[in-house]
Amino acid sequence: MMGLLHRILVASLGLVLAGPVLAADVAAGAEKAKTICAACHGADGSGVPAFPDYPKLAGQHQDYLQRTLREYKTGGRKNAIMAPMAQTLTTKEIADVAAYFASQPGTLHVRR
């Protein structure tokens, strides 16, 4: 009896953990990055030589990228180039592309 109860508890915990999390899809983010963002930020987010003053995204924190893209989209952060870029992305696509750039090895790091 206790064994069964234990198994039910473990199984439902598994469902809780696996269920509601809207996992970001890094592969889908990579696809977006290569088709839309690459021209200005590089396919891996490490920048392009033609635009040395455009920000690097590779290795940036995922939550920073996600928040920034949401702010470009809603007007909280204003930029004539990035606003229309962010407006083409859904909430899910923003999470995906943020996860992709965050996963790329980059030169951005926090000095401690």
Ligand code: HEC
């Ligand atoms: C036509 C060029 C161009 C394209 C294409 C482009 N960006 Fe940008 N991006 C910029 C510029 C310029 C800035 C700096 C804007 C500013 O000063 O706010 C920027 C800034 C950003 C920032 C803020 C970085 C920071 O350090 O705060 C993020 C995040 C970003 N872009 C993500 C993306 C993503 C994701 C895509 C593809 C969906 C994309 N960009 C496509 C030019 C571009």
